[in-house]
Amino acid sequence: MTSDNQPGAKARIAPAGLAFLAITSLGWGFNWPITKYLVGYLPPLTLRGTTGVIGSILLAIIALLWGQTLRVPLALWPRLVLAAILNVGCWMVLMGFALLYLPASEATVVAYTMPVWASLLAWPILGERPNLLRVLSLLMAFAGLTAILGSHGFAASFSKLPGILMALGGALGFALGTVLAKKWPLHLPPVSAAAWQIGVGCFPISIVGFFVDKSNFAGLSGGGWLLFGYSTVGQFCIAYVAWFAALARLPASVAAIGTMAVPVIGVITSAVALHEPLGIGQIAALLFTLAGVALATQS
Template sequence: MTLQNSTPARARITPAGLMFLALTSVGWGFNWPITKYLLSDLPPLTLRGSTGVFGAVLLALLAILSGQSLRVPAKLWPRLVVAATLNVGCWMVLMGLALLWLPASEAALIAYTMPVWASILAWPILGERPNLLRVISLAMAFAGLAAIMGGNGFAGSLEKLPGIIMALAGAFGFALGTVLAKKLPLHLPPLSAAAWQVGIGCTPVAIAGLVIEKADWATLSEFDWTLLIGATVVQFCVAYVSWFAALARLPASVAAIGTMAVPVIGVVTAALALHEPLGPGQIAALIFTLAGVALATRS
């Protein structure tokens, strides 16, 4: 990474950045219904924390095998801990808990208000003043999200309120982490950066799960284990690495807007796998959201 801290980030939009962003969106999109399904067998902190720790170990092994150093300079530890807390720890905990109150499709939709917060925060922190195309793309993407909410009969009932608050808090935290990653880059190799952030973010979550939850791993079926292992590898070894790589190659606001394909993928896969609603509203949202993402990549 060659970003500088003294001036606003001005990363250009590159084909490699868009490719990494697409990999991130697909990996995270599929993860929503899988996590919702697995929560019927494992409690949230145990599920999110244990998969994260396992994912961090895999990332560290990949880093070593690829010749990347895991050494972290002393001066980078504070910003590494902040990044891990916002981008991984808070996201894992809050989104895992939100799924206890919300369907996977609704949780994904609320979570991906993140681009709004990122675009707002990128202006004062990074000096990334939003241009007209970016504003239009953001409006189109959120028109798509509004269509999905309407199609699902989304209602902010009191029963769902804890999940809504947790999903919004997780979205804001991730947005702040996204913007700060551009302002205060870690200057670590991608695999090493991902391994440390996932490990630091998920280890306290796993410990909390061991202390306050009761997980019966023996009840998991072969299908459950297949989903658990597959989702762990895709989410951490593919999606997180791709996200950090995309963030290094794209403006923070463009990267954030691009991830709005994630809830569309989440809604569609949740409809197919969990039989959550998928009707004209969701189809219209697919068109609006992907059009917004496409426009964002040209801004």
């Protein structure tokens, strides 16, 4: 049987992988308007670090209840730390600081160039040569995503350059982590793997946030605490576990392209929850982006 990582081999699309990818997209997509609300009370480092640490502890408890071991063989620690830095820590820190320089919509455009870099990196690292259908799907999804947020007037100015570079760095880091996770899998139980990666990635962020951020936990209403709970359980305990499960079952480039549904969902939920504009042009762009994602799953 040929390996999915073998050059020239046709990658298999596992239905379970697509289901996990859909859960990931919904979990992360819903978290965009929630995060937009919460950052008014909790700065990015505190919000991301705290929810991540709490989420990792809950995942560790779930893993033990399900009979999964939390023991990590000594030989796996280097790749575990690398995965945690790229897939969690790098994304959280760089995107958090990027939002200090960029509107959320513009940061999202730059951040979700990630599938472009993952598809490119998967070729030399994994031998996943991009076929014509996958290239077309990538172009469709990326063009649709750009159209969704283009109405916000993306304009790269010198003052925005630090934010653009940091968002791009976060996208490159996540893309590299996605590809390396396929090349050097952790071979840990899925919930345990998620608990360790999120914990190792977010614990340093929470420590730094504790010293440098000025947080207003007391200002959170009852509804705010519910949203904080979703950002912890929905984003980390559900979506991240589903992401690692999807990545174990799908080619890295397909999984990465599939994440472009996240900002699509984020735009729709923001329009409903935050009353942001969503006209015919934006709806058409959403459909175009989803068509590109669907096409990627057939390639």
